Amino acid sequence: MTLVIGLKTKDGVVIASDSRASSTITSNDTVQKVFKLGEHSAVGIAGDGGLAMYFLDQIKPKLNHGTGIEDLAEQVRVKGKETFNDFFEHLTPKQRPSLSLLLIGYTLNDKPEMYILSSDDNFVPRKGVTGFECIGVPYIAEYLLNRLYESEIKTDAGAEMSVLCIHETSSQDRGVGGPTRVATFSSTKAFQEMSGPDIEKLKQKAEQFRISQKTKFYPEDPNSGSDQPTI
């Protein structure tokens, strides 16, 4: 399984993912799930990893990135449907493997937007309305983002929040894990991946956030204990 998170921030956008590909008994933590499309657009993938990579290889060269994210979503819908139908013409829609895409980028008016496209739904783009979107194993991340996200968030804090969501999900769902990857960009700043050490620092902060809440459930009992404890 996978977790890909997209966030709109006050000064840019964030797209982040885990890097685990898992089967019933094995897992591999080296899978790239976020890809740069243009300088100001990116896509995250969830589903059959090998299929997703080949699918992207097929459609990426056919995409025109200079026409804004809305048009890019429509291009992905058309090319995605065409490619999937070509790949799986021998299977009924219910028999086909599932693939989800999180598309994030800027309109021609420099407005950030996100779209979710799913093979189950003929890649019809669903426009994000909350400022954040998750694909793969979204439940824990969506809960946290519903509680924590505000549209005023800055990109660096958005990256931190994304890492927190992935970290928390990986602690509960073994299908999500491995090194976290985070990329940011804006209408003026090009797509850039954060370094491993920088992400590691965010993971440490995420751990602090998580643990700072738990302690409130375990106050010290003022009546317990001995005057002179011994071994």
Added chain:
Amino acid sequence: MANELILQWSKLIPLTSNEIEALPLNGVEGVFRVSRKEQDGKFYVVFVGSSLNLGQEFSTLILQKDTNFLKQGGEFSFRYAPLKGDESRKAIEKQMYKQYAPVFNSREPQSTLNVKANLN
């Protein structure tokens, strides 16, 4: 299945130099936790640790209060339990870290020993 340890914990003791000096803790090996009083009047654990010499550990905490987490201010208390064996102490420190989620421990204590103890 984790091996169970039974610990004798001290009462909750104010973390002051007077209290530390009055306790016979010099050379006592053990685990401890420090808590801070919050607005609801309860003490919540903010730091967990272990030491070969609890007396020295607490004295150092007090001596360095301007540079360690005590500089945050507030009313601090602690409790301790004598415990021999570095591996066991680390395991219980880790257990406390997991339960109390102390804000001033920057990292989870490392231990592979599968033991559990009573924390009260």
